[in-house]
Amino acid sequence: MAVRRVPVPVRQPIGRWLRESRSGLVGLAVLIGAGAGLGAIVFRWLITTFTHLFSGQADYADAGRAAHPWFPELGPWFLLLAPVVAGLVYGPLVYKFAPEARGHGVPEVMYAVAERGGRIPVQVSAVKALASALTIGSGGSVGREGPIVQIGSALGSTLGRIARLPESRLRVLVACGAAGGIAATFNAPLAGPFFAMELILRDFAAESFGAVVLASVTASVVGRAAFGNTAFLELPPFTLRNPLEYLLFVVLGVVVGACGVLFTRVLYWIEDFCDWVWRGPEWLRPAVGGVFLGGLLLVLPQMYGVGYPVLQNAVEGKYVIGFLVLLLVGKIVATSLTIGIGGSGGVFAPSLFIGAMGGTAFGIVVHAWLPSLTASPGVYGLIGMGAAFAGAARAPITAVIVLFELTGQYTIILPMLTAIVIATATSRALSRDTIYTLKLRRRGVDLDRHPQERRLAATTVEAVTEPLPEPLAGETALDRAAHALAVSGHGILPVVDGEGRYQGCVTARAVAEALGSDHDGTVGELAELPSLITCETSLADALTALANAPGTGLPVLDDDHRLAGWLTHQSVLSALASVGRSGPA
Secondary structure, eight states, X not given: OOOOOOOOOOOOOHHHHHHHOHHHHHHHHHHHHHHXXXXXXXXXXXXXXXXXXXHSSSXXXXXXXXXXXXXXXXXXXXXXXXXXXXXXXXXHHHHHHOGGGSBOSHHHHHHHHHHSTTOOOTTHHHHHHHHHHHHHHTTOOOBSHHHHHHHHXXXXXXXXXXXXXXXXXXHHHHXXXXXXXXXXXXXXXXXXXXXXXXXXXXXXXXXXXXXXXXXXXXXXXXXXXHHOSOOSSOOOOOOOOOTTHHHHHHXXXXXXXXXXXXXXXXXXXXXXXHHXXXXXXXXXXXXXXXXXXXXXXXXXXGGSSSOHHHHHHHHTTOSOHHHHHHHHHHHHHHHHHHHHTTOBOBSHHHHHHHHHHHHHHHHHHHHHHSTTTSOOHHHHHHHHHHHHHHHHHOOHHXXXXXXXXXXXXXXXXXXXXXXXXXXXXHHHHHOSSOTTHHHHHTTTOOTTSOHHHHHHHHSBXXXXXXXXXXXXXXXXXXXXXXXXXXXXXSSEEEEEOTTSOEXXXXXXXXXXXXXXXXXXXXXXXXXXXXXXXXXXXXXXHHHHXXXXXXXXXXXXXXXXXXXXXXXEHHHHHHHHHHHHHHSOO
């Protein structure tokens, strides 16, 4: 009697389960969300600790030039020393262990996702947390969203690489870390996923979105266990007076959106100026620059740290219009200077601050002009917050969600949508790049290109140059040139003079037409100059030149415009195929 064998289910190895199954991705997303939530708790504790250490206050921005309680004899002059002392600590830390931790963080994460397959060095989390907490705690006028995005993203990247995930999933885990960080630190479980999808992944694929949402929810639960279920700003309820105000919200979107673009440009102008001025070692730059930051804080202490108490005061109507404009300009300069000297911190909160000041000032003007038709100035300040972020980052969905979670008021959604969409359109009209993508474009990275195009743009012709076919001397007779062109198989050959200098190219078609018309001359008379290709030309530009070439190849020239090699369609296509194999899964 035959024995019936019952098939035994084969257990799937855990590594393969994590790499290939949806449930594995879900498990990692939840784990990263919990880690990002814990990271946000530690990061905010570090900021509070260093703020107490350097200023003696929970938040010095609203302390009104109070003296440090440990050094009362210094009065407010301790502000000159705090950024210097902190710079002496985090400057060498960043320089030696994680240069990526310098600056506002989000562009580095975007670059890692777009160009490095989601790979972020493991030490970035710790270095970024310490450097940013020291920067903010000592008075650096930056936000905490950029650091927590980089901290959470580095965690996601590290876990993904430990599990040996493919690049396609590794990028998703980086976005999970970014979403979890935003959700936990701002108590904004909706804003976290949209920030990650709109700015980090730049895609709303269903599988990615599900994982990112799970990470955000998990991080929010962890964050609320420590911080409670309260918004990071406490704002009074706002109401609208008249439908005609929507016209004013359109104007507000234009004005504050332009302020967001101005913030972007000033940020990089000051950073370039600091690069131009500084000639010392990079590790010392934050400390030396801290003297100038301290001087600014001494004049305008409201710029100390993130400045949420000042923002709340503005929206509640506690400042006059002149002081609001001063705070707006001061924040642009203070944030730009903090980053320019090598500080570490985000630009999300400063953009909200700028929008609140500009929007409230705008609201004061229109309310004085049309008191019976307009809402309180604070409404315009609140809407201006989203408009400024949309103008700077060009992320309208995130801006709307953040402001909705901030207020919890549905009545303000329509005015917000109006102003934010107009601010985004204004930003596009005034600038090609956002506050995040401009930093990458200055490095030669264009995120608007397809990934394969970006890799082609990053590869030079020198990497795929072929041996140069025998060039024709300019005095070569046409019949001999016709034979050489037929043998070469390219349909085109370079032409040189008696001293070997490049004169152009001659094509088989041009020689054949000359012979057919009984033209008696030399190839030098038929030479033409095709599109110039040098060793440093990118493959993307070279492909365009080859597409317009009269033959199957073009010469490659060196810096002295002498022949250095030959480029063909086949060599570029081989490079393109190689890029496709190494591109995203």
